[in-house]
Amino acid sequence: MSTATVSQATLSPRENLRVQRPAPAALKGGALAGVSHAPDGGWLRGRGVAASAALHGAALLAAWALSGTASDAPPPAPVVELIRLQPEALKPPPPPPPEPEPEPEKPKQLTAARPAPVPLPVPKTVAASADEAETTPPPDPPRQVAPIGPVTPAPPAPVAQVPAPPSAPPAPRQIATDGIPTDYVNQVYARINRSTEYPREAKMRRQQGRVGYRLTLSPQGALLGVDIQTSGNDVLDEAARQAIQRAAPFPALPDLGGSSYLLAGNIVFKLN
Structure with a gap:
């Protein structure tokens, strides 16, 4: 304003x-x-x-x-002065009065009704005659018990004897090449060398090599297994395996107490 x-x-x-x-x-x-x-x-x-x-x-x-x-001359113009008044700050409305808290309800006292007294039954008196009265029988006289003699225990039942399990067979003993006589080893080598043939394909390609082997023999000289140590050429390895299989079976081994024998050697494929 x-x-x-x-x-x-x-x-x-x-x-x-x-x-x-x-x-x-x-x-x-x-x-x-x-x-x-x-x-x-x-x-x-x-x-x-x-x-x-x-x-x-x-x-x-x-x-x-x-x-x-x-x-x-016209009168001088009136002088107008404008004065700006700051608006008065609006006062916040007063907060509403707090609502009165409701009074807690008073617990109602319940009065339990007392049960009506139950009349006690009146005991009946029955007049019993002398003939109907119960009579207690006299106690029986004590019986004589025969004395107990000594008790003989029953003989024990016979214990069945379980036969002992059979002893386990001795572990198989494997004898290596060093334990085999040299004469037998030389016989095996000679039989394998006579059975070896130079592969034609390897000969045409001028392929050479050394194939190692290890034989597992039974005491009777039967061939139980063959392990081939490769030469790097499959053709030469297969030729050595076939030569060993053709040379078997071998002569029986001397009685050295072994269940199987290992014999190692080499087959050399070399062109002159």
Whole structure:
């Protein structure tokens, strides 16, 4: 909200300019009379009075013109001052009054109804006659028990004898090449060398090599297994395996107490 204050000053040109106008009687009786009725020797005085009258007239005309101009001038514009007032801060509405807490309900006291007294049964009295009265029989006399003699224990049942399990057979003993007589080893080598044939394919390609083998023999000289150590050429390895199979079975081994025998050797494929 703003408030405007208007101040206006009113000026009156008539009050600010105060001009004394000469009375018409004075003009008539003084100046004009002096001019018309002056003696001949006072011309200069007559001229001065005329000049003074002319000046007064000019002054009156100027004052009249100024008074008219000042009255026609528009009044000054009013001055308006604007004052800005800060809006008052709105006060928050007062909080509503707290609602009254409900009073806790008082527990109702329950009065248990007392059970009505139960009348006690009246015992009946029965008059029993002397013949109907119960009689207690006399106790039986003690019986004589025969004395207990010594108790002979029953003979124990015979224990069945379980036969002992048969002894496990001795573990198989395997004898290596070092434990086999040299004469037998040389016989095996000779039989394998006679059965070896140089493969035609390897001979045409000029392929050479050494094939290692290890034989497993039974005490009777039967071939139980063959392990081939490769030469790097499958053709030569297969030729050595076939030569060993053709040379078997071998002669029986001497009785050395072994269950099987290992015999190792080499077959050399070499071109002259």
